[in-house]
Amino acid sequence: RTITAQLAISLQNLRLLERTQQDAQRLEEQVRVLNAINEVSNTLNQVRDTRELVKQVTKALVDVLQIDHAGIVLINPDRKTGTVAGEYPDKGATGFTLSAEGALWDRLRNKESIVINDVDNAEGLPEGSREALQATGVKSVMFVPLQDIDGSLLGSVGLDIYRPNFPFTPRMAEVAETITSQVAIGLQNINLFSSTQRYAQQLEIIARFNQSIEATSPAREIYLQALKTLGDMVDADHAAIYLYDEDRDHLRTIALLAEGKQSVDMVSGEVYTLDGILGDVWNKGVTVYIEDTRDEQLDFRVDTNIQALMIAPLKVGNKTIGLISLGAYQSYIYQQTDLAVFRQFVNQIGVAIENAEAYAKSERTALSKTLANEISALIQQQVDLNSILQVTMGELGRALHAKRGRIRLGAQAIEASDGKRPSSNGDHAT
Structure with a gap:
């Protein structure tokens, strides 16, 4: 009995020791995972930097899960394909591009x-998937969806085990x-940081445009500077202004x-009817991307090589005077911040044109007042009606660049042609 009791105590102590060791191992594992x-x-x-983040995260996944390989695929803007952003080892x-469609991606x-x-014997694998995994030596694999805060799929994390009989456990998952x-x-966060930086740079470029354009700038200079700014602001293989x-x-x-070349032709530029995509933007008065x-299936007549396209109405005040188009030969190249800044810059172009027109109008008004004062002074120097009418006709003709003019007083008419003053003897120049 004594021996049996001692043996029972020893076995109990052994079980406690094993349990303690197991608890210690689990604790050590938890600490390792938390670290x-x-x-x-x-x-x-x-x-x-996205590439550096992916590099460090894939290594961390391999180390903490004690697996053989990890990779991250990010969905491309077309939502149909993905690109391998990084892997470890x-x-x-x-950089490899693959399809992001099919049963596996639907589940993600x-x-x-x-x-x-057990890839070799697993059931329900999509056609071709088993062969692709076996070709790389994968025995067990796990795919985890990368989702943004709205639940949209950003990509996936792929985890590979090359050793047989080493499955993924619920804890590993x-x-x-x-x-x-x-x-x-x-x-x-990286995308947001990058977009914020890009947007700040674009706003700075717009500010430089506003500083370079003055109210006295001619229309040709405004349009040239606008084209240059568009090319600096975003990737642009094409940009055009239509009036x-x-x-x-x-x-x-x-x-x-x-x-890569800018040109302005106010007279003989290419002409487009108001149909197709240009007509849609003109009639609806809204920016399209x-x-x-x-x-x-859009045939952009201005340049058929364009794949990504933005078009906005050009307005002066509340009146639409034309359109501005911006395009690239690569699809999905523009972000939402690019669209926002494009809208904002088109508005700035409209303001620049409006300021130039207002300045030109004020100059014309000032010149008209000056001419009116000069003509009034000359009229006041005349002593008879005939001289007054002759001076009025001659000065108005020169000011208006008129080839012929006539003043009627009852049945009498005094005429002057080509802006010349009538002769002093009352005869009219022809």
Whole structure:
């Protein structure tokens, strides 16, 4: 009995020791995971470059989950394809573009993490997926969706295990999802920081345009500076300014940026009728942005190579006087901040034109008053009606560049032609 009791105590102590060791191992594992998550958080707070963030996060995932490979795919603006943003260890896949459509991607868009243990025998794999995974030596794989705060899919995190009989556990999946959610926030912060910087730079470019244009600037100078500013502000393979011809009811290209060169032709530029996309913008009076003209089956007559296109109405006060178009040969190249700043700059062009017109009008008014005063002074120096009428006719003819004029007083008419004063003997020049 004594021996049996001692043996029972020893076995109990052994079980307690094993349990303590297991608890210690779990605690050590938890500490290791928490440290890894903390390191990822620090990385997200410090890194402002997507490539560097992806590089550090994929390494952290491999280390903390003790897996063999991790990669991150980010969805492209077309929402149909994705690009490998980075991986660890490096397998040469970074920059590779792949399809972002199909059953697996549909599940990711539904906020579902996908775990496939034992790739060789797993059921329900989409056609071609098993072969693709086997070709890279993957035995178990996990895909975790990268989602923004609105729930839209930014991309996915892929986790690979090359060793057989080493499946993903629920605990591993939980850790992977926790880190991935932080990565999504980090990517959004980087995008926001980049967009804010870009927007600030664009506003600075617009400010320089406003400083370079004065009320005395001729229209030609305004249009040239506008084209240059558009090219500096965003990626532009094309930019054009069209003014509306009321008499002929069409748009005429008066300024064009093409092949890196700016030109202004106020008289003989290309003419476009008010139909198609130009007519739509003119009639609706709203700015449009077409991310990919090929998807819209749009034939942009000004330049058929354009894939990304923005068009805005050009207004002076409340009156639309023309349109401005901006385009690139690469689809989906413009961000929403680019569209906002494009709208803002088109408004600034309208203000510049309005100021120039107001200045020109004030100059004409001042000149008219000066001429009126001069003519009034000459009239006051005359002593008879005939002289008064002759001076009036001659001075008005010269001021208005009139070839012929006539003053009627009852049945009597005094005429002057080509702005010349009648002769002193009363005869009229012809």
